[in-house]
Amino acid sequence: MTYLVRGPLVPGNWSLGSADASFRGEGYETGAGSSVAGVGDVNADGYDDVVVGAPSFLDIPDEERPNGAAYLLYGPRAGSQSLGDATARWSGEAATDTAGDIVAPAGDVNGDGQPDVLVGATDEDSNGFSAGAVYVLFGPPPEGESDLSLADAKIVGKHALNEVGDHVGPVGDLNGDGLDDIAIPAIGDSTVAEWSGAVYVFFGRGP
Numbered sequence: 185m186t187y188l189v190r191g192p193l194v195p196g197n198w199s200l201g202s203a204d205a206s207f208r209g210e211g212y213e214t215g216a217g218s219s220v221a222g223v224g225d226v227n228a229d230g231y232d233d234v235v236v237g238a239p240s241f242l243d244i245p246d247e248e249r250p251n252g253a254a255y256l257l258y259g260p261r262a263g264s265q266s267l268g269d270a271t272a273r274w275s276g277e278a279a280t281d282t283a284g285d286i287v288a289p290a291g292d293v294n295g296d297g298q299p300d301v302l303v304g305a306t307d308e309d310s311n312g313f314s315a316g317a318v319y320v321l322f323g324p325p326p327e328g329e330s331d332l333s334l335a336d337a338k339i340v341g342k343h344a345l346n347e348v349g350d351h352v353g354p355v356g357d358l359n360g361d362g363l364d365d366i367a368i369p370a371i372g373d374s375t376v377a378e379w380s381g382a383v384y385v386f387f388g389r390g391p
């Protein structure tokens with residue numbers, strides 16, 4: 185569950201019961217609200233948009249281990265609503281991916297003027313057990329229900345237990361070329377020593 189309180193927030197003590205909007209998980213144990221991020225106005229309609237992660241979400245038939253998901257909600261939003269009514273749901277590609285354990289704005293990494301979105305899947309296994317993956321979705325991202333194989337870019341960890349996708353985020357324009365750049369932490373990175381950790385930066389690239 186994710187609650188939204190409309191600004192300006194006046195001083196005082198508040199309960200979530202007085203939130204201006206809430207986004208409810210759409211079923212049993214989805215982990216909805218494990219992450220949430222304002223991603224800017226990804227569809228250029230004048231309203232800011234939000235992404236909510238649900239890393240325990242499961243929609244793979246005959247599977248018990250969650251693939252995870254991230255939901256996109258176009259603004260404006262108010263009132264109590266189900267994430268089942270989100271603008272988009274992007275689910276993890278495989279069981280145990282835990283997609284949506286982090287969601288974040290990317291800034292505009294492809295230089296088309298529209299903000300882009302990051303979705304982490306810390307336990308994605310395509311380059312080794314829990315090497316992890318970060319998906320980049322250029323704005324405007326796909327609407328409706330799909331899996332993250334539709335992302336515009338996918339960045340996987342270097343080795344097993346790299347666990348990239350945790351706390352991924354924008355770093356502004358680090359190389360000064362006018363395009364936004366992204367940082368991808370890899371807490372399990374063992375380039376220097378076991379679990380020494382590292383942060384990798386990808387510069388934005390123009391069209």
Ligand SMILES: [Ca+2]
Pocket residue numbers: 224225226227228229230231232233258259
């Ligand atoms: Ca918008």
Ligand SMILES: [Ca+2]
Pocket residue numbers: 291292293294295296297298299300322323
């Ligand atoms: Ca863009």
Ligand SMILES: [Ca+2]
Pocket residue numbers: 356357358359360361362363364365387388
């Ligand atoms: Ca840059």
